[in-house]
Amino acid sequence: MLTKQVMLTSAMTLACALGLGVYMQSSGLGRLVEGAGETEMAPAELTGEPEQENLRLEKIALTSVPAAAPLETAESRRNQPSSAAECQMTVAAEAVAQAMVTFSVDAPCRANEPLTVHHSGMSFTVSLDSAGHYAAQLPALTRTAVFIAESASGPGAVAVAEVSDFGAVEHVVVQWSGNSGFELHAREFGAAYGSAGHVWHGATAGTSAGRIIRLGDENLLAPRIAEIYSVPASVSGQSGSVALTAEAEVTGSNCGRDVFAQALQLRAGRLSTRDLVMAMPDCEAQGSFLVLNNLLEDLKIAAN
Template structure:
């Protein structure tokens, strides 16, 4: 029998860096791979929502027209600085230009009523039309992001960055952020599950340039979605067991047995989408489980869990993740996960986190 068939309890004490294992919601079970006996149960306390760090003392703003405030996952917002009006006295001024002196040597009289004069062709500059036939360098390198709704409330995105081949891209949509890589031609094509009916997608390059596209995904209310996102090699996977299915059977859906969007579009069951390029440095990755709640003919529970494999890359390290769940009424909930993984003598073991994601209660249509 494989490792997933057991809930592991109390045979060894887990050494955890810092002495704590903290979850934003729910409890976890520690499981030893390949074992046939219980190992340990760890009841995980609710995680306090991290407070924002106190703002550092700001220097006295200089009298420039703009102060720029930038958030890590949002477009740049510009806010006008608040300066108190202060009277200024002009001590003296000197005009040393002879032309200026001549210009102000005699008073100028202006008509009380403005006079309208028709402009002629000679008054209007006539740019060289040959120059307009050649695209400017800035236009040739402009980013272009397009999107198209697909089956199961997915969106097919296409990014064109002709001057940025093999470049890192951050794709942002609602609370979801993943990183990918353009190809040798500066192109990127990817399908992303929509998390809003009026869906805004932003593609941001490392040089600060970005492109955006917004479109309506009107089929989204027919689906429930669960998302887990993280950074780096955290060993995280999202698992769904539909209507009492056992592990490694047809109803066990995860990145190893993901299905595809057409399965859900026909109301037959859910599917998992894995997003992000794990080959990048410190990649932002995500897995999304989608179930056709509005069209399925089945009834019962879909059990959702997050499982973490302890590997050489993540053992004895702190990891963080975020869980997003979107119900068919388009109400989204967000939970945070922060924990320290077991030491490297536990490589090959798994952590099963059952209560971090809520099971789906499906009623037959």
């Protein structure tokens, strides 16, 4: 015979179970199933009833779509290319006189992006213009000149040019990264500094046998810069040597730290490289120059 205490406990247990069943059923998470003398929970999907909470969750998920819509406006859709071909980078290389190559890049989807150009160990960084275009005349360091263009936002491209007069011109390259303060200087046939035969990137054009061009944009972050001295292997009515030096000005950007440079030079038809690591003086020496006489070998020019 049941005592009052047992009956009271059973009644409270039943009330709690019924209360839990009402809460679970109203929340859509489950219901009570009675069977085999015990009470157990079953998932809501077994009831065949709609899962109202799941439907509300789907609606909540859909509300995130309008938030992303401003990212693709009508104007942005108009600016998007109409085909994948318009996003491809294309390059072209054509040999011209004096062992030079006219090199061009077109990448309409990469306007104003940094572009790095590689050729036989030489590399420099520039910016594409607002139309995604770049063009320049570059020295050919090999007879079959291979040029590689790359940007950070997509695959690069390759162009090749056959240079028929390769060997008729001497090319010497000094390159570095960042604001290292390097300059390439050539003094032709015994010329003194500041005279007509002193060639550097700030010299007046047309007053010497050779010329120096600078490739790369110093306004970019950690750019690659290259300076190239080009001179005919034989000069009409003149013969002798060209003294080559790399010089580094001590500036506020490089004082008191190590700077790195690399020289590329043709010797007997083979391109060789020489690396340089140099500790710059303290900042009290700003404005002075360090002259590196051993980084490059002087050129021998024959008369024709």
